[in-house]
Amino acid sequence: MATLDLKAINKSFGTAKVLHDIDLAIQDREFVVFVGPSGCGKSTLLRIIAGLEEATSGKIVIDGQDVSTAHPVDRGISMVFQSYALYPHLTVFENIAFPLRVQKLQPTELNARVAKAAEILQLSDKLKLKPGQLSGGQRQRVAIGRSIVRNPKVFLFDEPLSNLDAALRGDMRVELSQLHRELDATMVYVTHDQVEAMTMADRIVVLNGGKVEQFGTPMELYHHPATKFVASFIGQPNMNLVPGTIKEMTPDGPVVALAGGHTMTIPVEATTAHVGSKVEVGIRPEDVDLGTDGLEVSIRVLERLGGASITYGSIGDGTAFRASLSGNAPVREGETVHLTVDPAACHVFDADGRVLRRQAAPGLVA
Amino acid sequence: MCGIILVAFIFAFGMVRKVDRFAAAAMLTMGGCNLAEMTDLTDAARAIEGTRRKVLPEAWFAWLLVAPAMLFIAVIVAWPLAETIRLSFMEADLGGEHYVGLANYQDLLESRKFHDTIIRTFYWMFLSVSLKLILGLIGAVLLNAAVPGRGLFRVLVMPPWVIPIAIGCIGWLWLYNGYFGILSGTAQAIGLTDGPFEFLAYKNSAFYSAIVTDVWVGTPMVTLFFLAAMQGVSRDLYEAAWVDGAGRWYRFRRITIPQIMPVIVSMALLSAIWTFNSFEIIWILTEGGPRSATTTLIVDTYKTAIGNFKFGEGAARAVVIVALLATFSLFYLFFLNKVNKHYGVK
Numbered sequence: 268m269a270t271l272d273l274k275a276i277n278k279s280f281g282t283a284k285v286l287h288d289i290d291l292a293i294q295d296r297e298f299v300v301f302v303g304p305s306g307c308g309k310s311t312l313l314r315i316i317a318g319l320e321e322a323t324s325g326k327i328v329i330d331g332q333d334v335s336t337a338h339p340v341d342r343g344i345s346m347v348f349q350s351y352a353l354y355p356h357l358t359v360f361e362n363i364a365f366p367l368r369v370q371k372l373q374p375t376e377l378n379a380r381v382a383k384a385a386e387i388l389q390l391s392d393k394l395k396l397k398p399g400q401l402s403g404g405q406r407q408r409v410a411i412g413r414s415i416v417r418n419p420k421v422f423l424f425d426e427p428l429s430n431l432d433a434a435l436r437g438d439m440r441v442e443l444s445q446l447h448r449e450l451d452a453t454m455v456y457v458t459h460d461q462v463e464a465m466t467m468a469d470r471i472v473v474l475n476g477g478k479v480e481q482f483g484t485p486m487e488l489y490h491h492p493a494t495k496f497v498a499s500f501i502g503q504p505n506m507n508l509v510p511g512t513i514k515e516m517t518p519d520g521p522v523v524a525l526a527g528g529h530t531m532t533i534p535v536e537a538t539t540a541h542v543g544s545k546v547e548v549g550i551r552p553e554d555v556d557l558g559t560d561g562l563e564v565s566i567r568v569l570e571r572l573g574g575a576s577i578t579y580g581s582i583g584d585g586t587a588f589r590a591s592l593s594g595n596a597p598v599r600e601g602e603t604v605h606l607t608v609d610p611a612a613c614h615v616f617d618a619d620g621r622v623l624r625r626q627a628a629p630g631l632v633a
Numbered sequence: 634m635c636g637i638i639l640v641a642f643i644f645a646f647g648m649v650r651k652v653d654r655f656a657a658a659a660m661l662t663m664g665g666c667n668l669a670e671m672t673d674l675t676d677a678a679r680a681i682e683g684t685r686r687k688v689l690p691e692a693w694f695a696w697l698l699v700a701p702a703m704l705f706i707a708v709i710v711a712w713p714l715a716e717t718i719r720l721s722f723m724e725a726d727l728g729g730e731h732y733v734g735l736a737n738y739q740d741l742l743e744s745r746k747f748h749d750t751i752i753r754t755f756y757w758m759f760l761s762v763s764l765k766l767i768l769g770l771i772g773a774v775l776l777n778a779a780v781p782g783r784g785l786f787r788v789l790v791m792p793p794w795v796i797p798i799a800i801g802c803i804g805w806l807w808l809y810n811g812y813f814g815i816l817s818g819t820a821q822a823i824g825l826t827d828g829p830f831e832f833l834a835y836k837n838s839a840f841y842s843a844i845v846t847d848v849w850v851g852t853p854m855v856t857l858f859f860l861a862a863m864q865g866v867s868r869d870l871y872e873a874a875w876v877d878g879a880g881r882w883y884r885f886r887r888i889t890i891p892q893i894m895p896v897i898v899s900m901a902l903l904s905a906i907w908t909f910n911s912f913e914i915i916w917i918l919t920e921g922g923p924r925s926a927t928t929t930l931i932v933d934t935y936k937t938a939i940g941n942f943k944f945g946e947g948a949a950r951a952v953v954i955v956a957l958l959a960t961f962s963l964f965y966l967f968f969l970n971k972v973n974k975h976y977g978v979k
Contacts, residue, residue, distance in 0.1 A: 319872055340878035352873035356891040356976040365887075366877035417877070 269330040269343065269420035269453050270295050271316070276325035278311055278477075285311050286477045289325070293455065293470075298447050301457045302464040302500070303474035310425055312474070313457045317346045317423050329420060343420035347427045351410040353398040359385075360394040363412040370417075384412040387449065404435045411443075415450065424456040428463065440466055461501055465489075473497045495620035498549045504577055504589045506614070507550045509562075513542050520626065523548055523615065527583030529562050531610045535623040540615075546623075549614035552577070552591040557598070558607035564588050565603040714955070720948035727942050737949035746925070747933070747950075751957075754909060754929040757844065761908045764848045766901060769855030774885070776856065777863045787860075794853035802917040805846045809833050809918070836926035839919050843927050847914050851907065855900055862896035863889060891976050898972045902965040906958055930954050 271293040278286040285308045293299050301309040314320040316327060318339040327335045327342075334342040345366070353362050361368075363384055367377045385391045388408040398406055407427060414422060427443075428436045444467050447454055458464055464471045465485045473480040473488065473496070481493040485501075492498035498506050515522040520534040525548060533548065540546055555562070566580040576592045590606055598604055615623040689697075721737055723730040741747045776787055793801060811817045811831035820826045832842045866889060874884045890897075912931045915921060921928035921936060928936070930950065938947020 317876055319876065338878070339876040344876070346873070346876045348869050348873055350867065350869045352867065352869035354870060354888065354891075356894075365874070365879075369874075369877055369879045369883060413873075413877070 270328075271421055271453060271455065272326075272328040273312075273316070274326040274328065276312065276315060276327070277323045278308070278315060278320070279323045284477060286315075286322075289479060291472060291479070291482060293453065296451055296453055298444075298454045298456065298467060298469045299472060300464040300468035300470075301455065301472045301474055302459065302461055303480075304500075305459060307474040308477040309457045309459075309472075309474045313346075313423055313425055313455060316421070316455060317344055318342055319346075344423055345414035345417050345419035345421075346423040346425065347407075347410045347414050349426040349429060351398075351406050351427075351430075353406055353409055353413075355398055357397070358394065359390060359396050359398070359401070359409050359412075362398065362409050363390075363394075363416055365413060366417045380416045381412075384416045387415070387446070388412050403431050404439060407431065407439060411446070420453065422450075422452055422454040424454065426458055427456075428458070429460075436463075443467060462503065465501065471501075473500060475500075491622070491625065492549075492614065493622055495547060495549070495616040495622075498614055498616070498622070502551055504552045504591060507552065507586075507588050508547045508616070509550060509582065509586055509588070510584075511546050511548050513537065513540055513544045513546060516542060520610075521546075521615070521623075525562070525582075526586055527563060531608065531613065533610045533613045533615055534626040535613075535615045536626060537615075537623055539617045539619075539621065540623060545618055547616045549616060550608055551612065552589040554612040555590045555592075555606040555608050557592060557596055558605050561605050561607035562588070563603060564590065564606050566598055566600055569598060569600045717948045717951050717955075720944055721952045723945040723948075725944035725948075730945065733945070737946050740946065741949055741953065750925070750928055750930055750933050753840075754931075757840075757847075757929050758905055758909045761844050761847045761851065761911075762901060762904050764844070765851045765855050765904055765908075766897065768848065768852045769859050769900070770897075772852065772856040773859035773863055774889075776860050790853050790856055792853075793849050798850060798913050799917060801850060802846060802914055805842075805849070806833075806918060809842050833919050834923060836923060839923055839926050843915055843918050846918060847908065847911055850914060851904060851911075855904060858896055858900050859893060862893035866892045894976050895969070895973050898965075898969045902962065902969065905961065905965075909958060909961075910954070930957075 271291075273289050273291040273293075276286055276289040277284070289312060291299075301312060303309050311320060315322045318334075318337065322335065325335070326333055329342055329344070339346075354365065357365070360381055363381045364377055367380060372380075381394075382391070385394055388411060390405065390408055390412060393401065393405060393409075398409065401409065407430075410427070424443075428439050431439060440463060443456075447467075456463075456467065468485055470482060470484050471488055472482045475496050481488060481497045483491075488497055488501045492501060495508065499508065509525050509527070511523040511525040513521045514524050514530065516537060517532060519532050521537045521540065521542075522530060522532045523546060524530045531548075537544075562582055564578070564580045564582055566578045568579040570577040570579075571594070574594050576594060576596045576598065578590045578592065578598060580588055580590075582588050588606075592598065611625075611627045614625065617623060720730070722732060722734060724733045724736070772790060776783055776790065780786075808814050808816050809832035811829035811834070814832070816832065817826070817830045820830055821828070830838075833839045870888050870892070871884055874888055879887065909929075910931050911929075912935065915927050915929060915932050916935070919927045921932040931954065934947050934950040934954065937943050937950060
């Protein structure tokens with residue numbers, strides 16, 4: 268199969284620069300997800316890899332071969348579009364066979380390959396139908412079928428699940444992960460949904476404003492976000508960011524006075540901060556517990572999900588604070604509660620939004 | 634007439650607004666009494682429904698909406714058609730009319746000249762429509778291509794359609810003129826002909842000259858319709874095909890043509906009917922001559938009924954035209970339905 272290297276990719280549309288020096292090395296058989304908010308350049312980057320857009324500068328290397336100016340077919344990629352881009356006038360069979368017809372493949376070989384793809388995607392009994400007669404999930408599968416018959420080196424997916432309803436999206440997520448294992452291929456997948464990224468990716472590229480914020484495994488991103496942006500983008504509900512000031516430096520880490528009056532010694536390496544620095548402390552909603560001391564939080568809204576209770580409230584100075592408590596936590600809307608925080612679970616970001624390295628590394632998967 | 638319809642529609646829409654406003658007012662009063670009672674949405678919907686029924690029954694209201702269009706069709710289409718059919722069984726001239734039964738039709742059936750006219754009309758239609766479709770398709774492809782300055786070209790397509798047909802045809806009259814026309818002049822200059830050539834004076838050249846002018850008038854609209862259809866084809870389809878290695882011609886053949894096929898078929902039908910009934914171009918250029926070389930059914934009908942005051946015989950010809958076009962349209966609609974089904978539109 269194939270490796271995919273992006274070297275210093277830049278892209279401008281007129282005067283608007285949408286991608287800044289993207290450097291990525293994607294390994295063979297890796298499932299990499301580009302994730303980021305709308306307009307972060309993730310789709311543009313995918314289209315550049317596909318050959319649908321030309322990079323303003325930089326190189327695309329697939330399997331050691333520079334394909335920056337090559338035709339999509341010669342790059343050995345195939346792409347699944349957000350809209351599926353199925354040909355409405357062709358049957359499912361002909362849609363899947365389209366790339367092979369273009370190659371003028373022998374009929375026997377063509378039939379065999381389409382049949383195999385249809386079998387993998389459970390479309391064997393749908394081959395004679397038109398796309399208009401299929402459900403959303405089936406159309407999605409036809410689009411995938413069209414991309415696998417060509418045996419490409421790299422599969423590209425552009426938000427393929429965003430047109431499906433929530434339940435189906437969950438099913439298709441599992442199917443795609445399974446497909447990745449079956450095909451054992453390199454896949455690049457674009458989404459704005461962090462749940463899709465976390466569940467499917469071997470490694471995630473978080474893009475923001477045309478720059479790579481971080482490239483790492485889902486657990487790296489969760490436990491060691493490099494920036495405030497990654498920290499607040501990954502994880503559900505979003506991480507709380509509480510302003511604070513460094514009061515003192517100790518061997519165990521800086522002592523931080525949080526807004527709202529609570530003070531903690533957080534075990535991080537304060538290399539880019541000093542006493543008096545303004546910082547932001549990142550606390551994941553799932554890292555807090557009900558207690559008798561700690562942060563004082565007044566709860567405005569309570570969502571009981573059964574397995575967990577999500578509270579939305581604020582601490583003393585008005586900073587919003589979310590907490591994920593146990594399903595039957597004894598809290599009520601309008602109440603003020605104390606939430607204890609394990610300092611080792613906290614993240615600290617300096618004034619530029621960069622993380623101060625955590626001394627302890629809970630749950631880091633190598 | 635149009636003014637009357639417009640007024641009628643404005644009146645009808647006014648009624649809708651009034652009904653809704655009344656319903657909204659009723660809702661508000663109810664809401665004012667007790668909001669909790671309003672939580673049942675079906676109740677609220679029933680309340681609106683009830684109010685509306687009191688003001689105007691829905692079926693009446695529907696009839697009121699379609700009435701202007703029905704009236705329009707009755708006066709403009711149905712009555713003249715009935716009158717024409719009645720007249721076709723009459724021997725009618727300026728002196729009066731009397732019943733002759735099927736005599737007019739019998740004359741047509743036995744007339745060799747009329748047979749020739751029918752064949753000529755279909756040949757005229759087939760040739761002209763084919764050229765319009767082919768040129769329209771080529772034009773639309775060129776206009777749809779991402780070439781610099783295509784905005785200007787899109788405007789340049791319009792003149793044949795925008796200028797009045799009569800003015801355009803008079804321009805062509807001059808082009809075809811043997812002594813002053815640029816075509817004859819150019820042909821002489823490059824040695825194609827020895828002397829002046831009158832394009833409209835000979836049977837064959839007159840027929841094909843009229844075709845050229847008809848195509849010139851009819852192509853722009855076909856082009857614009859095709860262009861609009863092409864621009865409606867999703868970009869993703871082309872990108873997907875491009876990623877799969879399909880070349881320009883392959884994409885045109887396997888994506889563009891199938892995707893705009895319903896428009897091509899509809900346009901072919903409309904264009905066929907218009908060309909079949911195209912009168913003013915032929916009349917201005919040749920008045921159906923020389924020696925009937927450009928006389929199509931519609932010209933023949935005009936000459937008979939209006940030129941020679943044989944209203945009954947003219948009406949019989951008109952009925953034949955209606956019958957032919959109706960059959961043709963039925964066949965076409967059936968075909969269009971099939972095309973739409975095949976290309977996934979329905």
